[in-house]
Amino acid sequence: MTVGAGGGADMNTQQARSALGRYGEALAARRLAQAGMTVLERNWRCGRTGEIDIVARDGDVLVVCEVKTRRAVSFQHPMAAVDAAKASRLRDLAQRWLQVHGGAPPGGVRIDLIGVLLPERGAPRVEHVRGVA
Secondary structure, three states: OOOOOOOOHHHHHHHHHHHHHHHHHHHHHHHHHHHHOOOEEEEEOOOOOOOEEEEEEEEEEEEEEEEEEEEEOOOOOHHOOOOOOHHHHHHHHHHHHHHHHHOOOOOOEEEEEHHHHHHHHOOOEEEEEOOOO
């Protein structure tokens, strides 16, 4: 099937990717809550600068959390998706979030990464790495 420039196939792919990301973020938020953290916001947008997937509080520390979800058949592990440029952008976004929400808490800010790997069979694997940037 050939789809033109307004194409339905591309739209379906984008919708599937978006649904996959939302599912991974829901699993990540649940994991953070199970670890005793309080999820403050999900999908916080800052104009064209970008988006923070999850903002949470871990005691007196503010946690900015990037979530990467991949299917097991993917060539790249979710954790490999955050390079130096992405880490820098997350730090900038964290700074903007603090400006909007009244500054840093006493424990400061930490940037975490949650990788969600969805195998063809079985339960999703959720990995949480603290302080990646």
